[in-house]
Amino acid sequence: MMFDGGDNNTQEMMSVTGISTTKTKNNNKRRFSDQQIKSLELMFESETRLEPVKKLEVAKELGLHPRQVAIWFQNKRARWKSKQLEQDYSILQANYNILASKLESLKKEKQGLVIQLQKLNHLLKKPEEEGQCCEQVTSMNSIDGESDQGEGVKSDSEGQLSLSMERSEHALGGVSDDDSGTKIDCFGLQEKLNFISMAEPADGSLTSSEEWQSFDSDGLFDRYSSGYEWWDFWS
């Protein structure tokens, strides 16, 4: 406590109810003695609320009014709560910073992949322009005929990119159809990246459960699980 400073010793103490006070005209508010505080703190550690009977006991023991004990516990709970809030805030802020930096690095990674894709597309277009893949392209179009109306409807430029990508997949030996979700991400055209549905990177760094658990080392999220969700704190 801050009030253990040396000046306290030099101040004139009165001992009416074991409460320390200074020489002033108005002694409405007297600080409790160190011993009283110590006992109250000790009790608060074991139980943050006092039963009425226990309250009377404590008051008698410390030479205080039961109301004083009740108020002390009330104020203590309030102080404890605000302290707790401060701690929770710093934890959340730290976690946010970690996530933000991960998002940034993922964005960069994504950008790199998009550039790589564009380069590959460029390379693949060259043979087409020389008329070497005409038949293959025709057959591809017939296979994907329905996709123009279905799930993969995109803007012209996107559509072109998507089509050439699929061509490249076939030309390179194929990528499984299960990758369709990843494909969409790879084309890099969903600017509003969604944390939850975000495609997992190759090393699984973001979505591994261990990583996520480490954000909650203090059980912070557990504490808010009744009524709050983590996104409530997202601003």
Add this chain to the structure above:
DNA sequence: TCCACACTTGTTTTTACCTCA
């Protein structure tokens, strides 16, 4: 009616800064 909580008030203590011998 009693109790706990949030918010406020009034007092005390601590801290930081300044002046002066």
Add this chain to the structure above:
DNA sequence: GGTGAGGTAAAAACAAGTGTG
């Protein structure tokens, strides 16, 4: 110029009051 004592304003901590559910 460096240092310690004394004064002072602002900030922090505290006990208690008030209003409300």
